[in-house]
Amino acid sequence: MGLVVAENITKIYSVVATKVSKDYQAGEIAIRALNEVSFEIEPASFVSFVGPSGSGKTTLLNLIGCLDKPTEGKLEVAGTDVLHLDRKQSAAFRGNNLGFIFQDFNLLPVLTVFENIEYPLLMVQNIPGGERKKRIMTLLEAVGMIEQKDKFPDQISGGQKQRVAIARALVTNPKLVLADEPTANLDHKTAFMVLESMKKMRNEFQTTFIFSTHDQKIVGEAEIVYSLEDGELVGKQVKGGEKNA
Amino acid sequence: MRNLFKIAFRNLLRYKRRTLLTASLVTLGIVFVLLFVSITGSFKSMMIGQMTDSMLGHLQVHRKGYLASIDNLPLNLNLKMQAYKKLEGILNQQLEIEAISPRIKFGGMFSTFVETTNIRLNGVYPDRELKTVPLLPSRVTNARGTSLEKGEIWIPELMSKSMKVNVGDTVVIIATNKDGSVNGKQFKVAGVLESITGPGGRDGYIHIDDAMEVLRMEEMEVSEIAIRLKDFGRLQGFSDKLEGILSGELNKQGKPMFEVHTWEKLSPFYNIARMIDIMAFFIKLMLIAIVLISIMNVMIMAVYERIREIGTIAAIGTLPGKILSLFVLEGLSLGVLGVVAGNILGFIIITILNFSKMTFSFGRQTGLILSAQVAPMDMVVISLIVIVISVIASLQPALKASRMEPIKALRHV
Numbered sequence: 001m002g003l004v005v006a007e008n009i010t011k012i013y014s015v016v017a018t019k020v021s022k023d024y025q026a027g028e029i030a031i032r033a034l035n036e037v038s039f040e041i042e043p044a045s046f047v048s049f050v051g052p053s054g055s056g057k058t059t060l061l062n063l064i065g066c067l068d069k070p071t072e073g074k075l076e077v078a079g080t081d082v083l084h085l086d087r088k089q090s091a092a093f094r095g096n097n098l099g100f101i102f103q104d105f106n107l108l109p110v111l112t113v114f115e116n117i118e119y120p121l122l123m124v125q126n127i128p129g130g131e132r133k134k135r136i137m138t139l140l141e142a143v144g145m146i147e148q149k150d151k152f153p154d155q156i157s158g159g160q161k162q163r164v165a166i167a168r169a170l171v172t173n174p175k176l177v178l179a180d181e182p183t184a185n186l187d188h189k190t191a192f193m194v195l196e197s198m199k200k201m202r203n204e205f206q207t208t209f210i211f212s213t214h215d216q217k218i219v220g221e222a223e224i225v226y227s228l229e230d231g232e233l234v235g236k237q238v239k240g241g242e243k244n245a
Numbered sequence: 246m247r248n249l250f251k252i253a254f255r256n257l258l259r260y261k262r263r264t265l266l267t268a269s270l271v272t273l274g275i276v277f278v279l280l281f282v283s284i285t286g287s288f289k290s291m292m293i294g295q296m297t298d299s300m301l302g303h304l305q306v307h308r309k310g311y312l313a314s315i316d317n318l319p320l321n322l323n324l325k326m327q328a329y330k331k332l333e334g335i336l337n338q339q340l341e342i343e344a345i346s347p348r349i350k351f352g353g354m355f356s357t358f359v360e361t362t363n364i365r366l367n368g369v370y371p372d373r374e375l376k377t378v379p380l381l382p383s384r385v386t387n388a389r390g391t392s393l394e395k396g397e398i399w400i401p402e403l404m405s406k407s408m409k410v411n412v413g414d415t416v417v418i419i420a421t422n423k424d425g426s427v428n429g430k431q432f433k434v435a436g437v438l439e440s441i442t443g444p445g446g447r448d449g450y451i452h453i454d455d456a457m458e459v460l461r462m463e464e465m466e467v468s469e470i471a472i473r474l475k476d477f478g479r480l481q482g483f484s485d486k487l488e489g490i491l492s493g494e495l496n497k498q499g500k501p502m503f504e505v506h507t508w509e510k511l512s513p514f515y516n517i518a519r520m521i522d523i524m525a526f527f528i529k530l531m532l533i534a535i536v537l538i539s540i541m542n543v544m545i546m547a548v549y550e551r552i553r554e555i556g557t558i559a560a561i562g563t564l565p566g567k568i569l570s571l572f573v574l575e576g577l578s579l580g581v582l583g584v585v586a587g588n589i590l591g592f593i594i595i596t597i598l599n600f601s602k603m604t605f606s607f608g609r610q611t612g613l614i615l616s617a618q619v620a621p622m623d624m625v626v627i628s629l630i631v632i633v634i635s636v637i638a639s640l641q642p643a644l645k646a647s648r649m650e651p652i653k654a655l656r657h658v
């Protein structure tokens with residue numbers, strides 16, 4: 001028993017959200033996009049937030065990704081209280097601790113596959129050349145894009161782009177990778193392949209993955225599934241059993 | 246930094262036509278400015294050279310008050326022997342001076358025994374005059390040499406033509422001295438002077454001893470001393486220095502005896518030279534406007550087109566300062582592209598112009614060969630201006646990009 005307590009104290013959660021709310025000001029009235037959401041996400045987990053459009057998934061991922069601030073509540077990401085970071089500190093925090101995967105892939109069109117993955121190492125972190133190359137090649141290998149490394153984004157398919165984006169998100173060794181609807185622009189087969197890649201990365205690098213989706217078919221890929229409805233957390237599903245929050 | 250440049254450069258290549266158009270605009274602007282500055286510049290220095298080296302000298306010293314009534318060539322405002330000797334002594338000590346030439350200037354009548362007109366005469370020591378205004382001989386035509394002996398006269402082309410007087414003919418000069426007595430003397434025409442714009446169109450030259458004789462001077466008096474410096478570039482500095490030295494020389498009433506004037510005060514061409522400078526300034530101003538507007542326009546578009554890319558790089562942690570530099574470097578590269586092309590093209594065009602030996606006329610002088618010279622300093626200054634302006638032009642769009650909220654930018658379609 002004593003051992004379990006000790007373990008709980010020293011454990012650093014990837015995310016701890018306590019009664020997090022977010023209001024948007026739309027003219028005169030405030031819209032509550034998230035209402036007192038609380039949860040914890042453990043390191044190296046593969047988590048999904050599911051819900052219909054407008055349920056607050058993007059809002060929540062933006063908060064965890066330090067792209068926006070909650071209106072109320074407490075939020076810790078990778079052991080850091082992110083509420084009080086200013087603009088520049090947020091940017092630095094994102095660059096050092098987080099990886100992002102976007103719905104539209106968002107690769108830089110003027111850079112090759114290799115250079116896109118290199119970008120955060122050059123422009124965000126300052127990783128020396130040899131180490132840079134090693135990391136990029138490892139990831140290119142892992143996502144199966146070695147052959148395409150000198151191609152530009154407009155010369156590869158959507159699924160390939162998203163695999164490059166996964167490599168770009170992971171190349172900085174982030175503690176947490178956030179992906180808002182990463183498969184929304186992909187057909188089902190490709191979507192599953194991309195999720196497989198993400199899971200494989202999690203297994204290899206022990207990185208926490210949090211993704212959102214409104215697509216019930218791919219939710220099954222997640223190990224923990226949180227359900228959102230109208231800005232409220234309405235359910236938590238752990239693979240192998242179900243329990244309500 | 247190299248990577249920032251790489252990205253900026255590739256972004257420029259992304260819209261090849263737009264980049265090409267904007268860079269060509271900058272290039273054209275630079276070419277025009279270089280052409281204008283170098284052609285007018287050479288024209289200016291050539292004209293200044295003509296003025297100073299064939300007539301005025303670099304600067305002149307007169308008795309105080311002479312210049313105000315120079316149109317009448319007043320004999321009563323000449324420098325008396327004593328003052329002249331003192332001045333000459335002072336001038337001989339100035340190391341900056343290459344040569345000086347004392348002149349007696351007076352107005353008189355010029356007669357061919359058939360016709361009579363008025364003339365302005367310069368009595369000079371021919372050897373000293375030629376050292377002070379070395380281009381003077383180039384204006385003398387029909388001469389049997391460039392020497393001017395006693396009893397000889399160089400007459401202006403104007404009179405030679407209208408009164409049909411030629412080299413070898415005998416003429417009479419009649420003048421009234423300051424006491425009012427009239428005297429005349431025969432001269433032999435030894436040369437005809439091509440005219441030059443401005444005062445001087447009716448100027449003839451005789452030996453200073455003859456001038457003294459015509460004016461019945463017992464003791465030498467001079468109207469002015471023309472000075473040539475070793476280095477024309479030091480003109481202003483030397484003029485100030487000389488003025489300082491001469492201001493200590495007072496007459497019996499305790500007033501300064503001498504006045505110093507550079508060619509600028511002595512020739513109306515100075516105003517033309519000033520006009521050229523002002524025009525060059527406005528042309529440069531237009532270049533600045535062209536660069537500013539065209540680069541700013543391109544950069545505003547570039548930022549607008551790339552809002553989502555800006556959102557992406559901001560989201561993954563690129564600091565605002567880096568985003569700012571990315572766009573400033575893009576504008577800078579565009580400017581540099583134009584600068585390099587403009588300088589090369591400008592240089593080539595000017596070289597071709599010089600090679601083709603284009604001629605132009607100035608006043609009544611024709612066939613002056615245009616030798617436009619691009620001063621390296623001009624190229625450097627113009628290039629720097631354009632580069633600085635490109636940075637300034639991209640600053641506002643770049644700031645806008647760096648201040649974007651990542652989520653808003655990412656939502657942008």
Ligand SMILES: Nc1ncnc2c1ncn2[C@@H]1O[C@H](COP(=O)(O)OP(=O)(O)O)[C@@H](O)[C@H]1O
Nearest residue numbers: 024026031033052053054055056057058059060
């Ligand atoms: N910037 C915003 N301004 C105003 N309302 C917003 C803004 N972003 C989202 N919302 C609102 O917040 C709610 C949740 O939106 P969102 O988080 O985008 O949901 P999802 O990603 O699940 O579709 C919606 O009602 C949406 O209209």
Ligand SMILES: [Mg+2]
Nearest residue numbers: 057058059181
């Ligand atoms: Mg959404």
